[in-house]
Amino acid sequence: MAEADPCHDSLAAKRPLSPHVSVYKPMLTMMMSFAHRITGAGLYLGVIMFALFFAGLALGPDAFALVAWITNSLIGRVIVFLLSWALLHHLLGGVRHALWDRGLYMDPEGRELAARATLGGGLALTLLLWIGSTLAG
Amino acid sequence: MSRSAFKSGRTGRGAAFASDHSGSCHAHTMRLTAYALLPLGVLSIWFIVGAVGKSFDGVRADIGRPLPATVLIAFISVAVYHMRIGVESIIDDYVHDEGLKAISLAVNKWLSLAIGAVWALSLIIVAASR
Ligand code: HEM
Numbered sequence: 001m002a003e004a005d006p007c008h009d010s011l012a013a014k015r016p017l018s019p020h021v022s023v024y025k026p027m028l029t030m031m032m033s034f035a036h037r038i039t040g041a042g043l044y045l046g047v048i049m050f051a052l053f054f055a056g057l058a059l060g061p062d063a064f065a066l067v068a069w070i071t072n073s074l075i076g077r078v079i080v081f082l083l084s085w086a087l088l089h090h091l092l093g094g095v096r097h098a099l100w101d102r103g104l105y106m107d108p109e110g111r112e113l114a115a116r117a118t119l120g121g122g123l124a125l126t127l128l129l130w131i132g133s134t135l136a137g
Numbered sequence: 138m139s140r141s142a143f144k145s146g147r148t149g150r151g152a153a154f155a156s157d158h159s160g161s162c163h164a165h166t167m168r169l170t171a172y173a174l175l176p177l178g179v180l181s182i183w184f185i186v187g188a189v190g191k192s193f194d195g196v197r198a199d200i201g202r203p204l205p206a207t208v209l210i211a212f213i214s215v216a217v218y219h220m221r222i223g224v225e226s227i228i229d230d231y232v233h234d235e236g237l238k239a240i241s242l243a244v245n246k247w248l249s250l251a252i253g254a255v256w257a258l259s260l261i262i263v264a265a266s267r
Binding site for chain 2: 037040041043044047048050051052053054055057058059061064068071072077080083084087088091094095097098101129130132133136
């Protein structure tokens with residue numbers, strides 16, 4: 001029964017492919033999906049950086065001198081700022097997933113709102129974090 | 138070839154179109170680790186940003202206190218698992234060469250564990266010698 005076999009090459013080759021991302025009009029919910037993955041991968045790099053930072057802190061002043069740029073140089077601060085945004089954005093993306101798991105904010109308006117809240121909330125929380133941290137000294 | 142070259146963990150006829158049925162467990166684990174990471178992540182990033190601009194002694198005094206050290210260690214313990222299986226699905230999605238895929242998965246596994254070990258051990262040393 002070669003013809004009825006769903007895995008037979010002659011049939012499989014005739015089936016259409018599922019549309020790939022590149023055929024869709026870019027939209028916010030899709031960008032937020034990409035952003036969740038990109039921030040997740042970015043956080044992986046950030047966590048490597050801070051594992052090295054803490055190692056320097058543990059090993060003593062000489063070792064710390066090698067990693068001090070992370071928290072003391074301008075480029076380091078920019079990276080830590082981006083990292084904090086990535087974490088808060090990714091975290092709110094996680095909250096969005098938790099809402100979806102409960103069937104909330106899944107309709108077209110709801111998911112658009114959730115996407116905007118993730119984007120705006122991530123930026124707002126990042127600013128709050130840095131302002132609060134500066135004030136706390 | 139017009140079809141995807143994706144292959145599941147199964148072998149034999151139809152293998153290329155079969156699921157390995159590990160998806161639900163993956164999603165569930167991602168959710169559970171995310172719940173734990175939510176409070177731990179907020180506190181951890183607060184402590185990390187707090188280290189900006191501080192000296193060696195300043196950071197040691199701050200980070201070495203019981204609460205920051207404990208929170209940061211709890212955070213990395215959960216994050217190691219979350220990020221390992223998170224990156225596993227990224228590898229599954231983009232790396233299709235069997236050999237490269239096996240290497241990527243192994244590097245991800247041991248790198249994430251090494252990150253967790255270095256992070257946790259360092260903080261224990263800092264906290265203990267404070
Ligand atoms: C801080 C709290 C965090 C929360 C609430 C959170 C939440 C989540 C959730 C719910 C997912 C699953 C998304 C999906 O099913 O598509 C996910 C994926 C992921 N997370 Fe997190 N996460 C957090 C922190 C982190 C950290 C610290 C890292 C890395 C060090 C990380 C790396 C990843 C990666 C690599 C993925 C996979 C992305 C993908 O498959 O597209 N996450 N996160």
